[in-house]
Amino acid sequence: MTQFNIEDHPHRRFNPLTNEWILVSPHRAKRPWQGQVEKASVEERPAYDPNCYLCAGNERIGGHKNPDYKGTFVFTNDFSALLTDTPDGGMDEGSLFQAKSESGICKVICFSENHALTVPEMAVEDIRGVVDVWCREFEELGSQELINYVQIFENKGSIMGCSNPHPHGQIWSSSSVPVEPEKESVTQKAYFDKTGRTLLGDYVAAELDKKERLVAENEHFVALVPYWAVWPFEAMIISKRAVQNILQLTDDERTALADIYKQLTVKYDNLFETSFAYSAGLHQAPTDGKDYPEWHLHMHFYPPLLRSATVKKFMVGYEMLATPQRDITAEQAARRLRELSDIHYKHQ
């Protein structure tokens, strides 16, 4: 009788951060694809686009004019999903109709004045500038009475709903802790209470030992495809030292975060020689003033491309109604990313 083999046989894997399972069907990678193909992202952009509302000196939709900035530039989202002046209130009709007013502050961060760039093509010192803005904003927003969670993220590529190719990210900060960080709060706390160590500290140590899911590494950070990855080339950046949030990073660690962000995204672009779309974001402890020794800073990357610059994985049908499913294994994805050059394909 054949023995179960995780590289070949359908199986479920457990995500200890969300406390949920995912389905892996490795044999399914051989399936031909006859469905929708995306536009490949190969366009060359000018360093300045007079029609871009994020370029320096241009007017935005709301009528505001961007300053003549160099490097980063932060402003309050002209179409914020959360506002500061929402009246308290809600609806509470038994357990079936519950609503609660929600407040917050949404910001946009331009990563560079150069419209043509993306993170993998930026210099590490310029990405370090972005990390510094994250720190400043996290501190400023997080210290406000109103704000108990600060979600920093980046949507890259039009197939990830990004409506402007100018390199930028967003911050949505809110009075309540969002669903995903809340799940991770619960699981990390349970682990910490049991072991006295952070879940991701132990996880990083095990992965550094096993090596098979590593993608990149520097002195202070690891980039890897998590054992429980759902998206084909999903990755996580995890700090080697357990810190609750980016404000606890040393100067060296901030630079190392910029460095690993570049390393990972260069490999992403090299995979299909295209500007690789993803949603990425930091997960950190809530900013309600309490201490969260169980929280371990990390960054998730959810990229949709599967087989080429034009064929993505669809999280539909079975994924929405039942269990998220992937074809290639996390180990195969990590191996492919690991073996790619560290030098961006445009500069090779």
Added chain:
Amino acid sequence: MTQFNIEDHPHRRFNPLTNEWILVSPHRAKRPWQGQVEKASVEERPAYDPNCYLCAGNERIGGHKNPDYKGTFVFTNDFSALLTDTPDGGMDEGSLFQAKSESGICKVICFSENHALTVPEMAVEDIRGVVDVWCREFEELGSQELINYVQIFENKGSIMGCSNPHPHGQIWSSSSVPVEPEKESVTQKAYFDKTGRTLLGDYVAAELDKKERLVAENEHFVALVPYWAVWPFEAMIISKRAVQNILQLTDDERTALADIYKQLTVKYDNLFETSFAYSAGLHQAPTDGKDYPEWHLHMHFYPPLLRSATVKKFMVGYEMLATPQRDITAEQAARRLRELSDIHYKHQ
């Protein structure tokens, strides 16, 4: 001071079926859209396509030849994500590396021999044929020792990862209960244990009373936009009588399910006068032979379009990393759908 108003102010709503919150930002519907636009689905298809691997008489990729069927036709998926002969096994290294072998059977159901049709354009009696196949397959698969859950679903439209426009759905049945039905098992059981009634029975009664989220109704079923909807025009079909699975439906109820399936999807197509893409699927009790009095049969519809035939909602960035977010309220969406004609726009 302004009073909190659920139609205007940002708020969270609670989904009692998944035990999770969602974020609603009604004021954000005014945001202009400059991002990716989809291809509108307006193509006219022939009733028979010699290149379609689902059309009657044609050869499939695996080399099998479809019979000369009329009505429905079911076969085992040539690229099944789950297989019957997977060896038992797994990985169990502490809480961080857990995997379990998974078995199952995946099938494809052609809804009609007519390549040009979709559910909203089919006659109710022909959709009833699809419901009968669901019942037969649910019974046959569910009675197998190996199978403890039967997930019936449909991906419609290329933007929902559907690789063939021929009207068809799928069944993925598995030895373990998938993540989403498992969440609903827990919440429905807790509600039933407390009240002696099904959660969705009480919910349907309340919505029939309030009326503001109703979309369509017949003697045995309701179609509505749930209070906690995430996708812009998300909907649920819920049986008025609490049944655990489709096998418990009477003959009349089976026809009523076909009827409401058509009613809802006709309204969907009429909304933007396009073939409206969605993933839809039935949620039912597990098939492990136990009794599940708390389980209440329903069908979810997750359609991505937001503003027009070409502008969809992206569940990215904040949604993936934090909390699912919607712009228009469930009430606004329901009102728009409710007010649309019951007659398909192509036949008006």
